[in-house]
Amino acid sequence: MTLESASRLTEALLALALLQQSLEHLRGGRAERALFLTRMALCVAVIVGAVSPWPLVGLIGLVGLAGLSLVILQRFQGPYNGGSDRMGLLALWCLALSRLAPTPALEELFFGYLGLQLMLSYFISGGVKVVNPDWRSGRALADVFRFSAYPVSEDLRRWADRPRALLVMSWAVILFELAFPLTLLSRESLIVGLVVAGAFHLANACLFGLNRFFWTWLSVFPAVLWLQARLL
Template sequence: MTFDLALRLTEVLLAVALIQRGAEDVRHGPGLFGTQILCGAALICGLWPAIVVLWGLGLVQLARFRGPYNGGSDKMVLLVMTCVMAAHLVPALAEVALAYLAVQLVLSYAVSGWVKLRNPDWRDGTALREVFAFSIYPNSEDLRALSQRPLLMRGASLGVIGFELAMPLALLSQGTLWAALGVAALFHLSNGLLLGLNRFVWAWLAAFPALIWFQAHLLG
């Protein structure tokens, strides 16, 4: 994948993430989130200066909601926006910006896996059981019974930990990278369908093209 294609795909996927978020929150601030939707559409159409407005809107949202109100997905979206904006505004550092995004994507999995590994509640499945048992998301109501299956929860927990810790190994070859990204996409999609974490899907997918380009660049 060429750098230009990776940057363009990152912009499009980022715009989808921002439009989705804007559509969900527009009732809470028509002006703020309506502008976000319009700028996201402009970015899809290739009008890259819209990223500067979107980045500014992101800062406004941080101030208004006193931090990333949707947690990790907001942080990832802001990271992607910052890297894309830097790539356009400082062409000499464009490849550095996208490489930084790729490294941060890998670290987001590896660090999360390491934190879970050190937590005994994650190792024995307790943490995941509590997620299913006490999730506040409506689309999880029919899935609470899964919390009563400890072996399944433990196996799923260990699977998540193993997948996240192994993500750096995806850089070894193109085949392992595509396999890892496929698993990652299914992981985020399942989190969206089962736990209501739909914003994480597009937030993380937006960084995938950067990693595909970066790995190919490393292997030369």
């Protein structure tokens, strides 16, 4: 995968993710609707850049989205939806800076940094969990099912009463996240790792309604594929 193709795929997928998120705000106040309708228009500009002259359409859209993200941060006093918003912001600014970079080396650096941060997002998350006794015992996951407002079905809360299953699930998540950087060793292992990661985020979306994480993390997968090919 070339840098150009990986960048374009990441841009298109991220624009689709931001477009979906913007739909949630169309029932807000007039100022909020205007803000997110503008973001939707810029997302379309980025997507259309795949078949239109890129410098004319896509770059304007990316730079506009990056600038607009600062206005949205101010409006909501930070990334109001947590980790998925932070990853979306990171991807957006890495893409914009990569496109604006004056040299090929800097272009690769900004885009490669995005791929590296995705790898670290799994590894650090696993590191935080493995030192937490509640995660090692499965208690943390039980609390998610028992007390969290996220589950999309009340029947899912019954999983809190299955300690052995939750212990296995907890360690499966921890070990996968800690081992994820090892998938860089080969193309095949990376593809398998990304499929498992995608399935993990899809399960979280279906079970807990965390759909933003699925689309945002999926949009950054091409950056990891490019980074692995670039390193090896």
